Amino acid sequence: MTSLIGNPLTIVWALVTTVTLASWLVARDGGASHQINTTVTLVVLLIAAVKAQLVIWHFMEVRRAPLWLKATTSAWVVGLFALLLGFYFAGL
Amino acid sequence: MTDVTEDFTTGVGNSRPDADTRGHVPGDSSMWFFVVGDLIIFGVYFVVYMYFRGQNHELFLHSQARLSLDVGAVNTVMLLSSSLFVALGTVAARAGNSAEALRRFWTALAFGAAFPLLKMFEWIPEISAGLTPGTNLFFMFYYVMTGMHLCHVALGLVIMCFVIRNLKTSQPPKISFVETGATYWHMVDVLWLVLFALLYLMR
Numbered sequence: 637m638t639s640l641i642g643n644p645l646t647i648v649w650a651l652v653t654t655v656t657l658a659s660w661l662v663a664r665d666g667g668a669s670h671q672i673n674t675t676v677t678l679v680v681l682l683i684a685a686v687k688a689q690l691v692i693w694h695f696m697e698v699r700r701a702p703l704w705l706k707a708t709t710s711a712w713v714v715g716l717f718a719l720l721l722g723f724y725f726a727g728l
Numbered sequence: 729m730t731d732v733t734e735d736f737t738t739g740v741g742n743s744r745p746d747a748d749t750r751g752h753v754p755g756d757s758s759m760w761f762f763v764v765g766d767l768i769i770f771g772v773y774f775v776v777y778m779y780f781r782g783q784n785h786e787l788f789l790h791s792q793a794r795l796s797l798d799v800g801a802v803n804t805v806m807l808l809s810s811s812l813f814v815a816l817g818t819v820a821a822r823a824g825n826s827a828e829a830l831r832r833f834w835t836a837l838a839f840g841a842a843f844p845l846l847k848m849f850e851w852i853p854e855i856s857a858g859l860t861p862g863t864n865l866f867f868m869f870y871y872v873m874t875g876m877h878l879c880h881v882a883l884g885l886v887i888m889c890f891v892i893r894n895l896k897t898s899q900p901p902k903i904s905f906v907e908t909g910a911t912y913w914h915m916v917d918v919l920w921l922v923l924f925a926l927l928y929l930m931r
Contacts, residue, residue, distance in 0.1 A: 638820060638828065645819070649812040653805055656924075660801040663929040670793040672785055673931035684925035688918045691808075695815040696914040697754045697907075705753060708764055716771045716922070720778050724930070727782015 648694045652687050659683045677724060685717040754818075755908030763915045766880075770873075770919050774926060777869050784865070789931065791866035794859055799850045800928040803843050804920065810839035811917040814888070818910045821895060822903055829906070830895045837888050840913070843881055847874070870927055877919055884916045 640646050659680045666676045692709045693699045699706070753760060781788045817832030861871040891909040895901045 638816065638825075640816075643816070645812060645815050649808060652808055656801065656804050656808065659925070659929055660797065663931070664797060667929070667931040670789045671931065672789065677930040680925050680929040684921050684929075687921045691811060691914055691918050691921065695811050695917070696911055697752075697815075697818075700750050701753055702751050705760065709767075712764070712767050712771065716774065719771075719775045720926075723775060723778040723782055727779070727785070 645694065648690055652690055655683050655687060672728065674725075674728070678721070681717060681721060681724075685713055689713050755904055755906075755911045759908045759911055763911060766915060767918070770876075770922070773869075773873055773876075774922055777873070777926060780865055780869070787864055788866045791864060791870075792928065792931075794854070794857075795870070795928055796850050796853075797928050799846055800924055803846050803850075804924050806839050806842045806846065807917045807920050810836045810843075811914050812836075813839065814910045814913050818906055821901055821906045824900065826895050826899070826901055829901070830892065833888060833892050833895060836913070837885065837892065840881070840885050840888065844878060844885075847878055873923060874927070877916070877923060880916045880919065884913045887912055 662676055662679050667673055689710070692713070696709075698709050813832045813836035817829045817836060820826075820832055821829035859867055861868045887909045891906055894905050
């Protein structure tokens with residue numbers, strides 16, 4: 637039976653779960669007033685981008701995939717979050 | 729990032745050489761075309777959502793305040809945990825350990841099945857409070873995007889049941905099928921991570 641503790645996949649899970657809880661606290665406390673808050677938005681969107689990339693890279697095993705798949709999925713993450721942040725700041 | 733995670737796909741203690749999986753497309757290539765296509769379609773929805781949000785910040789911010797941030801966060805952890813066990817199960821199946829793979833996939837199925845249950849606890853009070861897709865533009869996006877995602881979750885759970893059946897009945901199990909199911913499930917997880925940030929977290 638492969639051990640869960642110390643397993644690299646578990647470490648990725650712990651990291652991603654920790655930053656999920658961090659972004660939850662940021663939104664709950666920093667964003668409690670439900671006013672426009674560029675700091676909260678920037679933090680939670682960047683955390684989401686990192687989490688998406690980590691899941692794609694490690695859980696989906698793209699880190700071992702051919703270059704075309706690495707490039708396509710990374711371009712999706714970078715392109716999507718660049719557009720999301722661009723539209724957010726353009727709409728302020 | 730690569731050094732500390734050298735044995736991610738082979739798993740700790742597995743005998744398969746690391747180099748064997750390098751340059752390998754996990755699962756069926758046609759599933760990847762579907763996954764990339766789905767990521768692009770959802771990506772368009774996400775960008776359109778952000779555009780309309782920029783037209784009326786007040787409406788979106790006040791509507792967001794009606795959502796249950798806590799349930800959203802717990803559901804995120806459920807999907808992440810489910811994805812972890814799918815990844816561990818895939819590694820075990822590849823190493824030829826079907827019994828361990830089965831245990832991992834059953835655990836993944838349990839975490840995954842919690843997602844739609846929690847979603848019902850979220851949706852039913854909201855709909856009872858009069859928050860429907862017709863309430864305003866935010867709730868239209870909210871129900872359409874989370875509804876489409878929930879359909880993906882439901883399909884993913886069905887696929888996971890087939891993976892479990894494959895692990896039980898095929899000796900040796902078809903690794904390509906295990907990887908294909910895993911790829912689909914992780915995509916469902918990735919889409920939720922973005923939805924959670926857009927609908928619940930950002931301000």
